[in-house]
């Protein structure tokens with residue numbers, strides 16, 4: 114059985130620990146957190162003995178007897194912790210965003226090329242059943258050729274605090290936190306095209322912090338599709354639940370959340386709706402199943418030496434888009450990637 118440790122024992126680490134418990138094909142054997150009290154509380158809930166609690170990732174690595182780690186720390190630690198683990202042959206599932214900048218993400222990729230270990234980035238929406246269904250539908254051509262997409266990922270009347278709102282610790286604000294989910298989801302749904310250019314307007318309107326809480330990005334892809342992506346914290350409104358992506362195509366329309374497919378009749382131009390069985394998601398709209406599927410995939414990739422569907426390069430391309438968007442907004446110009 115694959116032996117896992119979580120690094121950071123905050124919110125998302127709890128979700129991963131619950132997913133590991135449900136999965137049953139791997140076990141949570143160790144914890145890392147510089148705050149021992151919170152680590153102890155976490156250890157009690159998830160039955161990880163104090164003898165396997167470590168205050169640094171170095172101490173975990175020196176103790177040995179762990180196959181893989183899930184990095185659930187603030188973003189500024191993702192690159193150094195990933196590189197340290199990969200260098201010693203420990204498999205890494207690192208939370209999104211994989212790093213603070215594209216340059217940092219590149220450093221992780223460099224460490225990965227010299228390592229035999231598996232590197233997966235926790236772009237969790239790739240493991241959602243509806244997202245996978247929609248990807249297959251779009252790839253089948255059921256709505257013709259996609260021309261443009263429109264999506265968002267936003268918190269309505271809510272936003273995080275603490276390290277999430279400090280640039281030095283998070284790298285960015287709502288774009289790095291929320292926008293990256295919408296970027297990765299649309300890219301996955303379109304079959305992972307390469308971004309060609311990025312234009313963005315990003316700002317801070319709702320809080321007293323040095324990161325962004327509102328923005329719009331336009332990405333052009335190498336398959337001639339254009340995507341607009343909106344993101345934010347503390348937004349006064351969203352068009353539905355916290356995230357959605359729409360596809361405008363030559364032969365119809367599709368939408369993720371609520372999942373809808375409409376085919377255009379080529380003669381009458383009337384739209385026919387294809388019924389799907391997915392019940393409408395409600396906020397908070399993230400089911401535990403996607404985290405279970407995500408860790409299941411990670412464990413399978415370790416055991417069969419496959420490349421994950423959210424590998425380091427996927428995370429890197431997302432970071433290229435994020436970094437280009439911040440640069441575009443600052444310079445008020447299109448950034449070619």
Ligand SMILES: NC(=O)c1ccc[n+]([C@@H]2O[C@H](COP(=O)([O-])OP(=O)(O)OC[C@H]3O[C@@H](n4cnc5c(N)ncnc54)[C@H](O)[C@@H]3O)[C@@H](O)[C@H]2O)c1
Pocket residue numbers: 120121122123124125126145146147148151168169170184185186187188190208209210235237290399
């Ligand atoms: N995929 C998702 O759906 C999703 C959801 C939430 C958060 N995240 C990502 O997960 C990461 C963590 O977010 P969170 O909401 O759990 O944050 P959090 O603040 O709740 O938890 C961070 C944890 O890291 C610990 N920590 C801080 N410095 C440390 C160090 N030097 N060594 C070890 N541990 C340290 C903190 O004590 C805390 O336990 C972020 O990158 C975030 O973007 C992803």
